[in-house]
Amino acid sequence: MKTASERYAALVRLVESRTVTRATPALLLPAGPYFDLAGEEFGRNLLLTTTNNGVEYCLRPDFTLPIAQQYLEDGLTGAPSAYTYLGPIFRQYQSTPVEFEQAGLELLGQADADNALDQVLTFARWALAIYDITAPSVRLGGVGLFEAFLEAAQIPVAWRSRIRHRFGHPEALERLMERLANPEERVEAPAPDSRDTVIEIVTDAMLSGGLSLIGSRTPEEIADRYLEKQALESAPIPPETVALLQNYLSVAESTETAFERISEMCKQAGFDFDEPLYQVRNHAAALAALSPNADVIFDASFSPRLDYYTGIVFEMTGSDGEVLASGGEYDRMLERLGAGEPVKASGCALWVDRLEREAEQ
Missing domain, CATH: 3.30.930.10 (Bira Bifunctional Protein; Domain 2)
Structure with missing residues (x-):
């Protein structure tokens, strides 16, 4: 030794x-x-x-x-x-x-x-x-795969970024899924015609209430948040699509079983998802060949909390469950740091x- x-x-x-x-x-x-x-x-x-x-x-x-x-x-x-x-x-x-x-x-x-x-x-x-x-537990996740799933499942565009931003934050995502599965009955007032109109309404309300226009939230920010909420309310997700999304996020098992389950649920929902799955399958197979004694699972809900990750992510843990190694593809980091062109990174x-x-x- x-x-x-x-x-x-x-x-x-x-x-x-x-x-x-x-x-x-x-x-x-x-x-x-x-x-x-x-x-x-x-x-x-x-x-x-x-x-x-x-x-x-x-x-x-x-x-x-x-x-x-x-x-x-x-x-x-x-x-x-x-x-x-x-x-x-x-x-x-x-x-x-x-x-x-x-x-x-x-x-x-x-x-x-x-x-x-x-x-x-x-x-x-x-x-x-x-x-x-030589026999770590390995958890794979797919950030890009999840984004592709949201598109393939025809999740309304207004909801995609909100769902994506909660990916990797289990508690926040669970609360959102609960909200989508149990929408509240409400009657909304008609939305104003434009962003400028909303800004003017908010500004008048803030001034009449004695509030400063210079603070943690500006009239523009409040208006944008209001309009976002209106867009979300006007684009409800069908119950069967919410159920499909919840089913996808519940997948956490051996890689081959996980990929087959995802493939089958997508086919039952009326779309073929095998091409997006292809890349993740290949990396899982390469990892299995490299480390045949490892316990490798694919967890569809797994993602680092940092939103610059873009593709496949992983973590390797030891016998006590501590993370020994972690990483993945993080193309968005270079873009957000000011790269003038897309840069692949892992x-x-x-x-x-x-x-x-x-x-x-």
């Missing part, structure tokens, strides 16, 4: 392969991009400091975002690049500052996105093998301390 130092040395060799560039982002990074990309929920886990001119910085909470930023700043948009990393990250855990060590791989601008994801899965399995973890992060604990059990 290898010692802890031998395992770590093997991980370093994996990270410093000749085919990749080992990245070492600064320990202190601007906090703004993390709030913009990951939102307040992730932001609460940051360890923050503020400069004299009011700019917020944070101790490095991950490697993916600064690597993606550097890729764009170096003018590499569209160029195939491979980065690895190994080092500390810093977050709050139960209101206590904690330092973790992470390793990972990021593949940006690869011509063959499917092959890039398979390389990411292979990297994760190699890393686990260093720690003698990667994974591994929790080194957890890997070591699993190896010692």
